[in-house]
Amino acid sequence: MKNFLIRLVWRVFSGILMVLVIASLTFFLIRLMPGDPVSAQYNQLIMQGMTPVQAENQVKVMYGFIPDEPVGEQFVNYIWGLLHFDFGQSISYEGIGVSHIILTAAPWTLILVFTGLIASFLVGVLAGVISAIKRSSPTGTVLTVSGSLLHGVPQFVMGLLLAYLFTTLWPILPFGAPYDSSIDPGFNGPFISSLISHAVLPVVTYALSSYGGWLLTMKSSVITVLGDDFILASEIRGLKSSTIIGYIARNAILPLFTLFTLSIGFMFGGSVFIENIFDYPGLGNLLLKSIDTRDYPLMSGAFLLITIAVIAANIITDFLYTFVDPRIRR
Amino acid sequence: MSDTSTVNTENTFKDQEQKMAISARNINVVYATPTGDIPAVRNVDIDLPKGSITGIIGESGSGKSTLIMAIMNAVTKPGKITSGSVLLNGENDMLKLSSEKQRKIRGKEIGFVFQAAQNSLNPLRRIGQQILDLGRAHEVNDLRKLINYAKKLLIRLGLDADRVLASYQHELSGGMRQRVGIMFSLVLNANIVFLDESTTALDMLSQASVLEIIRELQREKNLTIAFVSHDIGVIADLSERIEIFYAGEIVEEGKTSEVLACPKHPYTKGLIKAIPKISGDIDAAEPLKGSSPDYRTFKQKGCLFYDRCPIRTDSCRDSRPELNITNRDHKVACFRVGANDRD
Numbered sequence: 224m225k226n227f228l229i230r231l232v233w234r235v236f237s238g239i240l241m242v243l244v245i246a247s248l249t250f251f252l253i254r255l256m257p258g259d260p261v262s263a264q265y266n267q268l269i270m271q272g273m274t275p276v277q278a279e280n281q282v283k284v285m286y287g288f289i290p291d292e293p294v295g296e297q298f299v300n301y302i303w304g305l306l307h308f309d310f311g312q313s314i315s316y317e318g319i320g321v322s323h324i325i326l327t328a329a330p331w332t333l334i335l336v337f338t339g340l341i342a343s344f345l346v347g348v349l350a351g352v353i354s355a356i357k358r359s360s361p362t363g364t365v366l367t368v369s370g371s372l373l374h375g376v377p378q379f380v381m382g383l384l385l386a387y388l389f390t391t392l393w394p395i396l397p398f399g400a401p402y403d404s405s406i407d408p409g410f411n412g413p414f415i416s417s418l419i420s421h422a423v424l425p426v427v428t429y430a431l432s433s434y435g436g437w438l439l440t441m442k443s444s445v446i447t448v449l450g451d452d453f454i455l456a457s458e459i460r461g462l463k464s465s466t467i468i469g470y471i472a473r474n475a476i477l478p479l480f481t482l483f484t485l486s487i488g489f490m491f492g493g494s495v496f497i498e499n500i501f502d503y504p505g506l507g508n509l510l511l512k513s514i515d516t517r518d519y520p521l522m523s524g525a526f527l528l529i530t531i532a533v534i535a536a537n538i539i540t541d542f543l544y545t546f547v548d549p550r551i552r553r
Numbered sequence: 554m555s556d557t558s559t560v561n562t563e564n565t566f567k568d569q570e571q572k573m574a575i576s577a578r579n580i581n582v583v584y585a586t587p588t589g590d591i592p593a594v595r596n597v598d599i600d601l602p603k604g605s606i607t608g609i610i611g612e613s614g615s616g617k618s619t620l621i622m623a624i625m626n627a628v629t630k631p632g633k634i635t636s637g638s639v640l641l642n643g644e645n646d647m648l649k650l651s652s653e654k655q656r657k658i659r660g661k662e663i664g665f666v667f668q669a670a671q672n673s674l675n676p677l678r679r680i681g682q683q684i685l686d687l688g689r690a691h692e693v694n695d696l697r698k699l700i701n702y703a704k705k706l707l708i709r710l711g712l713d714a715d716r717v718l719a720s721y722q723h724e725l726s727g728g729m730r731q732r733v734g735i736m737f738s739l740v741l742n743a744n745i746v747f748l749d750e751s752t753t754a755l756d757m758l759s760q761a762s763v764l765e766i767i768r769e770l771q772r773e774k775n776l777t778i779a780f781v782s783h784d785i786g787v788i789a790d791l792s793e794r795i796e797i798f799y800a801g802e803i804v805e806e807g808k809t810s811e812v813l814a815c816p817k818h819p820y821t822k823g824l825i826k827a828i829p830k831i832s833g834d835i836d837a838a839e840p841l842k843g844s845s846p847d848y849r850t851f852k853q854k855g856c857l858f859y860d861r862c863p864i865r866t867d868s869c870r871d872s873r874p875e876l877n878i879t880n881r882d883h884k885v886a887c888f889r890v891g892a893n894d895r896d
Contacts, residue, residue, distance in 0.1 A: 458688055
């Protein structure tokens, strides 16, 4: 137990260190991109038809608050802010706190990606077990082919295809926006049902495009376990087939466990393509928008969230793994 | 032939079956390959008398393990049993029972210890939990009693029972796992135990001690044991009866002492000559000539041992000898029984 605590403290400490290192790298990396927030806005105003002089004045008014001290000093301030949980202010949202913007966007992404992830994982793993056990029957073949096909279709193609099918060809589902703007947001029936019907397409798109990966990984993992001696041994000892399938599934799911928890971490990156197609105000869209406008603080914030989530997921996985697999315990 | 004598022979046949724990007839197993079926076991009849130890010996790939699996109707794909019957205690035909009945017989009436018994346990469950799984699968009511019996067996096998039951497979050494495998085969009081090269992976000392325990338990519980090995020394030491397997067929069988003292089949003779003596000239041991049978061997019309046989004649190439009695229950499949080597 004492060892466990020491290990935990050490892992958390090194995790925080890692987050800081990555945050520093991101800080400089995003500033290496061509352009800057002011010129991005300037170009946009020009494109909207303003004269250069008008645009320059407008930008000066809008973005007067942008710090213009040297990059080194900005960096020190940024890190110092981070250590006080201050993530800075957005540029494109004109001074609104980055953490506020991200916290507003996060629930949308979590609804979308988490539901899709759980659904695709459960269905994919189950289908993987079946396709492995029945791999020489038509059922198995059909499942495997479905997995390979869906795995091969990129998210944006899948999203556009589903959108075309269910909003244009058979217009049974709404397209775009997270809910019907004519309904007042709140905890009431029409709003919730509008939320759900708007979420169906993006969630299904996410689930379908990750289902194949789970299926194929689980299938190959199950086939590996099926060849293990202890499965034959269990059969010859006359164990019930339900027990044996339990043995197989538990052993086969171990490699997927890591993938799954890491996916939970990467979930905080949002799903850029899907959110973009369905105009979902999640983290993916936010990230895309912040890159478009060269909104440095917001970009840093979005990347930082992904960093923290993935590193935390890693640490949690490491510790959970010792419960799932006795061979890892020390 | 009169009616009474027919009845008599039927009766004696039945009596004989009663004495047999396993009585397998005309077993044929093939392995399906892209180039056609390859026979692994052909027209094998084998009896395991109750309370005896039978050694089955043969080189790698001769089909001896496949035969054991066929007896339990547990041949794995791409293998396939094409014909045969396996009577268990003169009653149930293993090859015709429903799969649920077969499942109940496996483990409960027939114990099996694997060649790779080191890997015969689920790595994610404690040994104790796996014994409980086994008990539940075979509808054991008193699971506590089962665990106690398992502990008793483990102590007999020289292990620290409590520690082993609380352990995972990876926390035990190879020899310990092998013993745990033996415990698993006996814990439900199976009367028939198959050991498939179960001691091959152990060093000489562990092997000797495990064999000693097997012998003790066999005497005590009057177990019927079939011991598959390619180690003629182990078989000679342990078994009462011996079956010599070559290319999927039994070429010689009988009492171990008799077969080893005066082998009749040239293959058996060759095997015995190939054993190096502990004293004397090492070169006195003669390896068998030729190479192990392969897929071409099975297409031969004549004797399968023809290519390597030192006493072959032309008739051996044209037809295949059957297993015939030479002396009481000593049977040999050779046309040239009694002929001397290098005639």
